[in-house]
Amino acid sequence: MKRYDMIIVGAGPAGLSAAIEAAKRGMKVVVYDENAKPGGQLFKQIHKFFGSKEHKAKIRGFHIGEELLAEANSLGVEVVLNAIVIGLFPEKEVTVKIDDHVEHVKGDTILIATGASENMVTFPGWTLPGVIGAGAAQTMMNLHGTLPGKKVLMLGSGNVGLVVSFQLMQAGCEVVALADAAPRVGGYGVHAAKVARCGVPFYLSHTIVKADGDEYVTGVTIGEVDKNWQVIPGTEKHFDVDTICLAVGLSPMSKLADMAGCAMEDNPAKAGFVPTVDKYGETSIPGIYAAGDVSGIEEASSAMIEGRIAGIAAAAKLGFISEEECEAEVEKQESALNGLRQGMFAPGMRGKMITETEEGVEISQNLLKKGFVSDDEIERFPGVTHNTGVHPVIECTQNIPCNPCQDACPKHCIKIGSNITALPAIDPEQKCTGCGMCVASCSGQAIFLVNEDCGDGTAEITLPYEFLPLPEKGAKGTALSRSGEAVCEAEVVNVRSAKAFDHTHLLTMKVPKEYAMKARFFKEAVKS
């Protein structure tokens, strides 16, 4: 029977990263993936990732996928696509369906990196065509160039719900509302803010009462819930939509580990039923590892590091590297992983109510309840300062492990320091040249360049813009506030695009100067 040093199930971020580390150390590695394209969910992630440079921050997910794949290929990793792993049997035997047959192969080590599946909620009409998972929406738009619908209601304010809402708008859908039964936004505030400023209303403490339609979705009714998650009569709101998108969390897809006989635990901190693993990702069965979402739901960046650790540990197990080398390498990866597991959204913080930042700044309640920081709250954050001339305004208000803006500024105007989760602060001693690198580098699209007083009664605001059609210089329209409300007229005075900006265009709009700290988005007037 064919024998590999390592068989990896799943060519997502964890699987590919493990393959790279194992192959780098001389191992013969095969990666099976049931999809036609490798990369797992990475190829559906078109936003820039958070993190530090080592975590591939500010690179878009699908580019990370391409990089990993190229690296794996160059190291001789065999990546087999359209390959469905049927089962994991004793003696580390894997059966895999390829084309019209089933192959039996064995691995001296095996990594289960099967990822996650989407959770669902029930409501009357939830089985109608037009009710889809957020992952389905991403697949349709980002892989197949197809709009899931014209008018969409998003249920779920976690990062998936927020990111996909933004992607829906980028693809050309109208997102009529974002609802969540939870009382507070679950995902990153910056993700929420970029959705809210486009005009999407947030309905927290709201759930779907029913979906309308006989053959497919024609509308949706949402309603406010009380403490017991019951809809309060009289609070119902109706929207005409053709699509309802569900983004209510992920569960580890751990069936294969269970079938193999790995010890399992149902751990709410890991969002479900997972194989128990040690610090190397090894399950209760020696030589069988698990990494990525299958061993606990986290970000793709964490999955990549977990994969690397498993690859390194497997290499040590089979004698490709020494124990000492393994320990040193794993320690390095672990410290990176720990870096990612910091801040307000760290795995250990799930369900905890946070009232202030590490710096002692009161958290914006408006952000948590409506998706945007209100005008009176924004001033208290260290990234928001005033100066003459053009200067950065950083509306980053929660402690998340991310720091590319600090390095992006060639003039060192932005300070985060060694604590990666610290809120970015402005160094008033340094002079901003308005180059815009910080604006384009911010994965949360939370940085603006503002000239509060151009001397003629106007102010100029430079904002990140990732939509089509791209307004041209001279375009006239409306400036929208952080809440997406039209606040004043605006004119585009500059549009900057550069390879280094990676599809984030810098739009500079001119508004009356009293709106310098209020206007945060531009909506072009419909051309007659």
Next chain:
Amino acid sequence: MRIDEHPILGTYEKGRTVSFTFDGKELQGCEGEPIAIALKNAGVMVHRYTKKEHKPRGIFCAIGRCTDCVMIVNGKPNVRTCITPLEEGMEVRTQYGVGEKAEGGAQQ
């Protein structure tokens, strides 16, 4: 509806245009894309009617997990259209219960 140009992804690489039939009606799609995507772009929402309650179902997960989008493809029932590539001349039919619509309107 197809996305002509995407602000981040640009234009999409698509296979050549091919013809297939949906319940006997000729439709066009791109070769190699999932059948469900071609149907979606042709405005088809309902892929099947369920066995017990005869309720409509369509795309739900789009990655081959939920099996809600199954249809009869080239005579074979229960084909997951969201992950089955479209080929020239495919015969795609609405599935009723676990198979074809029975004679006389009753469903299997």
Next chain:
Amino acid sequence: MNSDVLIIGSGIIGCAAAYNLAKKGVKVTVIEASSNIGNGGSVRNGGGVRQSGRDPRELPLVMYAIKNIWPNLSEMLDTNVEYHQQGNLRLGSSERHKQILDGLTERAVKCGLDVRMIDGKEAREINPYLSDAVTCASWCPTDGHANPLTATMGYYKMARRLGAHFISDEKIVELRKHKGAVRQAVAASGNVYEADRIILAAGFESRVIANTVGVDVPMQPVLLETLVTEAVSPMFWQMLGTADADFYGHQTDHGSFVFGLNSGLEPYAKPGKPVSSSIAASAACRGIMHYFPSLEGIKVVRTWAGWMDSCADHVPVISKVDECPGLILACGFTGHGFGISPAVGLVLSQLACDEETAVDLSALRYDRFAAK
């Protein structure tokens, strides 16, 4: 805890006995070692309710069940057990197969069963999906099949409704005698259960439990493997088997096919948690397609494995134990307990109540293995 009758094991045998006892108004407690009611062979079999191919010693039980219980079981249990009595085809494709089938048929006819040998053509008239490979078959029109899962859970449900007390996650490790009679069952947890009668229906685990009062039944665990397919439109209702017994099964009401498998490696499965082999389902699919080529496109959705209690002479022990008054054995069913289970449940309740049994059980006594 005290009851009139204690049943160890909540497979279909234990559940059916509990139902019959509870119906009589007997205070009955059922103890299950695992977390789930109906584990073991009860939910891992092809669902056959057949007389043909059975050992003459247990034939009366199944004939009684088919005549008196199976036709009304769904109503009795308020659960659709999906019983179909549309015959059993045991298929063959060679001269060797024909010899096997001839022998089985001859023995069954001697016992008064309506079973006969047919040729491939007649088999295809009964089941048009059969391939030309089929050259002979035994045909028993009064055989059939049912759903082992709902039948087991149905017995459980009704027994519970009638007041039978079920306890799961409680492993009995020892039986104890009291003044000459078996009266107590001790659990690993330390709990002690007392009863006037103790029915031991714990599959192959019965052996170690019976050993604690000096009784042995020669049996060993053997793996059973099963596969189930997606649902398709109804094709046929016969129960199917083969001369080589490499697969057996039927299409269910639901439309899926359930097949028991036999790759020949089952007796050598490693002890512990039952694990499907990596080749059994593939081998079974080849066997199935040989006889039913039109099933080649149907998808297998699940396979599973479990232990059966294989008795030295391949028929069960259903018996009181003379030297251990109070103990009733019901084990060693060897993978064909399902079809006879309604009758076994009935006779066990009769044994426990010291009544005359509906079927003569003398050939299934525990001491048939003893010295002459």
Next chain:
Amino acid sequence: MNDRSRDIGEFVPQPDDDMIVCRCEEITKGEIRRAVHDGMFTLTEIRRYLRTGMGLCQGQTCTKLVKAIVSRELGVRPNELEPATGRAPMRPIEMKILANDKEDA
């Protein structure tokens, strides 16, 4: 030990009992709740009795939903309920493909 005769209260109908929970087998919330009151205290038993999670998708969509309903009915935490065991094949596989197995392709 798990006492199957313990009092879990009466079955009380709920307005959304006709809501489909298992999409493949079209099993409703009411059917699941009723099964719990008929003694099906584990996800495996519910599955054996009602076929939840035994359809084409093999429980990939409804497992968590069923778990939530059963645990609420029993008054236990969802993670106290053991999920039904994972079985091969991980995806539906045609018989002719399964039959065509080899060691070296």
